[in-house]
Every structure is written in structure tokens, then in C-alpha cells.
Amino acid sequence: MSAEVRAPRQSRARFSSGPPVRGFLVAPAPRRRWPRRSPAASPQALEDHYSPSRWSPRLDRDTIIDAHLAVTAAGENVRHRERGCARCHGPLLHRLQPPGTERARASAQTLLHVPYGSGDREKLDIYFPTDPSETFPALVYIHGGYWQCMSKDDSGFAAPPLVSQGVAVVAVGYDIAPEGHMDTMVLQVRRSLAFLAEQYPRIRGIYLCGHSAGAHLAAMVLSTDWTEFQVVPDIKGAVLVSGVYDLEPILHTYVNDALNMSREVAQRNSPMRHVPPAVPAACEVLVAVAQHDSPEFRRQSQEYSQVTGWSVSLLDLAGVDHFDVIEKLSEDSYLLTQVGSRAVPRQITCQEVQGQGLFTGCSSSQVILNMISRA
Numbered sequence: 433m434s435a436e437v438r439a440p441r442q443s444r445a446r447f448s449s450g451p452p453v454r455g456f457l458v459a460p461a462p463r464r465r466w467p468r469r470s471p472a473a474s475p476q477a478l479e480d481h482y483s484p485s486r487w488s489p490r491l492d493r494d495t496i497i498d499a500h501l502a503v504t505a506a507g508e509n510v511r512h513r514e515r516g517c518a519r520c521h522g523p524l525l526h527r528l529q530p531p532g533t534e535r536a537r538a539s540a541q542t543l544l545h546v547p548y549g550s551g552d553r554e555k556l557d558i559y560f561p562t563d564p565s566e567t568f569p570a571l572v573y574i575h576g577g578y579w580q581c582m583s584k585d586d587s588g589f590a591a592p593p594l595v596s597q598g599v600a601v602v603a604v605g606y607d608i609a610p611e612g613h614m615d616t617m618v619l620q621v622r623r624s625l626a627f628l629a630e631q632y633p634r635i636r637g638i639y640l641c642g643h644s645a646g647a648h649l650a651a652m653v654l655s656t657d658w659t660e661f662q663v664v665p666d667i668k669g670a671v672l673v674s675g676v677y678d679l680e681p682i683l684h685t686y687v688n689d690a691l692n693m694s695r696e697v698a699q700r701n702s703p704m705r706h707v708p709p710a711v712p713a714a715c716e717v718l719v720a721v722a723q724h725d726s727p728e729f730r731r732q733s734q735e736y737s738q739v740t741g742w743s744v745s746l747l748d749l750a751g752v753d754h755f756d757v758i759e760k761l762s763e764d765s766y767l768l769t770q771v772g773s774r775a776v777p778r779q780i781t782c783q784e785v786q787g788q789g790l791f792t793g794c795s796s797s798q799v800i801l802n803m804i805s806r807a
């Protein structure tokens with residue numbers, strides 16, 4: 433594995449937000465005016481900042497996305513990808529461990545490819561709790577892939593630690609670009625939530641989790657005006673991991689080649705511009721970002737967590753990059769756990785967190801579990 437940091441020195445120094453801590457939570461800051469400008473000034477800097485694979489000290493950019501798929505995918509999909517996907521990764525060269533979705537499907541009771549609409553990708557995979565009670569909470573997972581690659585078949589990796597604790601995991605499919613338009617994707621994930629609320633009364637309490645582009649879509653779900661739908665899903669929490677909340681900078685990067693968004697489309701689909709005045713008091717929102725996310729990604733998370741009028745915690749996860757920050761959801765023990773065992777603290781300083789050792793050896797799936805068990 434390469435330990436080389438691929439990002440250009442100059443832009444890294446310029447946008448770095450200080451020395452990494454083992455992990456910290458910051459309290460919600462006063463509401464800020466939006467929009468603010470992206471600090472990545474030159475076109476090349478923008479391209480770099482919106483290329484998450486360039487910022488990992490763990491693997492080089494040609495390997496890291498293959499490795500990500502090898503951790504997350506269903507076996508069939510991985511084999512399909514051995515032919516390569518020009519939009520987000522090259523040919524799959526390495527299978528580092530058994531693909532996570534395949535493993536999850538083999539071990540959990542599932543309902544796969546449940547249609548929530550008529551489109552080919554408007555489908556859900558449901559991983560049921562091992563010992564389901566009469567009613568159970570569900571974590572709805574929205575995959576990343578820059579709105580143009582990956583699928584719900586890369587989302588089951590997150591299920592095993594949760595289903596064993598009585599939580600259902602629901603992986604959402606949506607139309608990726610270029611077939612899918614940004615407006616469509618947002619509508620689809622909203623509809624998938626409405627469908628779950630209508631069709632699965634045994635689900636009591638929905639928790640959203642999205643990675644990268646999926647965190648963007650999850651944030652758009654939080655800003656939904658449900659009066660347009662027949663039902664209001666009971667969303668009790670959201671964990672937004674390494675997301676993009678302002679789409680405008682993306683207009684000027686390769687990411688928009690497939691998305692083909694206009695400025696209006698980018699604006700109306702930017703959660704940063706559509707923060708609801710209030711989410712239900714009981715809804716906990718955690719914005720998580722990786723130490724080795726690009727400074728632009730880190731800025732986006734920080735600013736989204738500050739612009740909201742509701743209660744949001746920002747969690748800066750040490751020692752992880754844009755990809756393993758979410759891959760580790762498949763592990764029973766990783767980062768965010770112990771935080772949850774005392775409730776996610778909203779008003780806590782870096783020193784307090786470090787002093788209490790809250791972040792040694794816990795996992796984001798455990799944070800989710802703790803969020804769920806407190807509800």
C-alpha cells in the first residue's frame with residue numbers, strides 16, 4: 433500500500449484546517465449566511481479537491497476505488513466491474529476481501545429488489561433484523577459514487593453489525609447519471625422514504641445514512657416538504673458521511689460531465705440552500721467527515737453543520753479517508769461507538785473528547801446503534 437499523499441502540496445497547505453485530532457465534535461455554531469464561495473480558486477484546484485481518491489495516504493488513486501468496491505459490493509457486481517467503468521474507476525485489479533454486500537446477503541434475512549416505483553433502479557434491498565421484535569428501527573442507506581456510479585448492490589456491507597442488533601437496513605437504489613437527472617435522484621430517494629413509511633408499519637423510527645453523494649441525497653431528504661407526499665416518514669436521525677452540500681463548485685469540474693447540471697439545478701438541489709427551519713426535535717443529525725477528505729470536502733461538512741438552524745453535530749474522524757470512513761460500517765469495532773454510549777455530546781470540546789478517550793476503538797455503526805437505542 434502506498435503511503436504517498438497525492439494531493440498537491442500547495443492547495444493542501446492552503447485549505448488544511450489545522451492539525452488533526454483523534455476525533456472531535458463541535459457544537460452547533462450560530463447560523464451563517466449562504467452562499468459562500470468555494471476557496472478552491474483555480475480550475476485545477478477544484479478538480480483536485482473534488483477528486484476524493486487523490487487525498488488518501490492509504491492507497492493510490494488507481495487502486496482506492498477498486499478497493500472500495502471490493503469491500504462494499506456484491507460479488508456479481510464486482511465481476512461485472514472487472515470490465516471497468518470509465519466514469520468512476522478503472523478495471524478491478526484486486527479483490528482485497530469478500531465483497532461486503534455478498535456477505536451480508538448470505539447471512540441476513542432479506543427482501544431484495546423491492547420496487548418503490550416503476551423505474552428499473554427504483555428498488556430497495558431490505559436486510560431484516562436477526563431477531564426482529566414486533567416493531568424495529570431501520571437504517572436507510574444511500575450509496576455514494578458521485579451520482580454516476582455504484583448502486584444499492586454496493587450498500588449491504590453496512591448491514592451485518594446492525595441487523596444483529598435488531599435494526600433493519602434498507603439500501604436505496606436510484607437512477608444514476610447520465611440516465612438519472614439530479615432532480616430525479618432527489619425525488620426518488622424522497623419517494624423511497626415515503627414508500628417505506630406507507631408499506632412497512634413494523635418499521636418504527638427511520639435513520640438515514642448516506643456517503644458522499646449519498647450524504648447529499650440524505651440531506652435533501654431532511655429538507656423535504658412532506659406535504660407533497662401522502663405520508664411523513666418518522667425520521668429520527670441522520671448520519672451524513674463525507675458529503676457534498678453545495679453543488680455549485682461541482683459545476684466547474686469533471687463531475688458535472690455526466691450530471692450536466694445547470695446552475696439552477698445545482699442551486700435547487702443544494703441542501704446548504706434549503707435548510708428547513710426546523711427538523712423534529714427528536715431528530716439527531718451527525719455530519720461526519722474524514723481527516724483525509726480534501727479540504728474542500730471538509731469545508732463543506734463544516735459549513736453545512738453550521739448553517740443549519742437545527743441541532744447538528746460535526747464529527748471529524750481521525751485516521752480515515754473518503755472511502756474507509758464508510759467502509760468501516762461493516763466492522764463491529766471502529767470509531768464512533770463510545771460517543772453513543774453516553775449520548776452524542778453536542779457541547780463538548782476537543783480536549784474533553786480526547787481526555788475521556790471517547791474515540792478509541794469505536795465504530796460508526798456503533799454510533800448509529802447508540803443513536804437508535806437512545807430514541
Ligand SMILES: N[C@@H](CC(=O)c1ccccc1NC=O)C(=O)O
Binds near residue numbers: 497
Ligand atoms: N472520481 C471520484 C470517485 C468518487 O468520488 C467516489 C467513488 C466511489 C464512491 C464514492 C465517491 N464519491 C462520492 O460519491 C474520485 O476521484 O474519488
